[in-house]
Amino acid sequence: MTEKDCLFCKIIRGEIPSDKVYENDLIYAFRDIAPAAPEHILIIPKKHIASLNDIETEDKMLFGEIMYRASVLAKELGFSEQGYRTVANTLDHGGQTVHHFHLHLIAGRQMTWPPG
Ligand code: AMP
Numbered sequence: 306m307t308e309k310d311c312l313f314c315k316i317i318r319g320e321i322p323s324d325k326v327y328e329n330d331l332i333y334a335f336r337d338i339a340p341a342a343p344e345h346i347l348i349i350p351k352k353h354i355a356s357l358n359d360i361e362t363e364d365k366m367l368f369g370e371i372m373y374r375a376s377v378l379a380k381e382l383g384f385s386e387q388g389y390r391t392v393a394n395t396l397d398h399g400g401q402t403v404h405h406f407h408l409h410l411i412a413g414r415q416m417t418w419p420p421g
Contacts, residue, residue, distance in 0.1 A: 306404050308353040313405035317351050327378060331370050334378065334410075343413025344384055348374055354406045356395045375410050384412035392420075 308314045315321045317333050324336040326346055337345040348371050354360060360368060372391075379385040389412035394401040 306355065311353055311405050312403055313347075313349050313407065314353055317349070326382075327374060329370075331367055332374060334374060337409070341409075342411045342416075344382060344389070344411065346378060346382075346410040347407040348378075348410060349405060349407045355404045356401060356406055357393055358395060359406070371408050375408060378410060379412065382412075387412070390416045 312321065316323045316335065325333070326336060327334040327348075330351070332348060332350055334346055334348045337347055350364075350367050350371065352364070352367065354364065375391050376385075379389050389410060392409040392411065393399075393406065394409075
């Protein structure tokens with residue numbers, strides 16, 4: 306999968322519409338098209354990184370930015386106190402379907418454990 310063909314790279318470039326909730330030089334956040342809960346946001350790096358397997362040393366700050374933004378959005382959107390779940394699925398056993406790293410930020414209902 307190249308950046309040219311990647312669904313989430315196309316969203317970042319504006320070639321496919323999205324419901325954006327946040328953007329800066331490094332990251333982009335938008336609402337999931339098939340929400341698994343009342344709140345379901347995806348936070349992605351603008352750099353095409355296929356999965357957690359593909360993080361390089363130079364990306365450590367970028368992934369701090371992604372987690373930091375999850376925390377800020379949870380507060381801004383008003384679900385930080387009730388709680389929420391952050392998930393990053395990786396490859397087949399993890400259930401990853403889009404091969405551009407994304408952190409799911411899911412809230413608004415009681416979650417269960419273990420995951421399916
Ligand atoms: P995963 O299965 O962990 O790879 O998650 C991929 C997520 O991307 C799923 O929750 C999909 O609903 C979501 N998704 C796929 N296409 C779009 C799109 N065009 N806009 C927003 N979310 C999408």
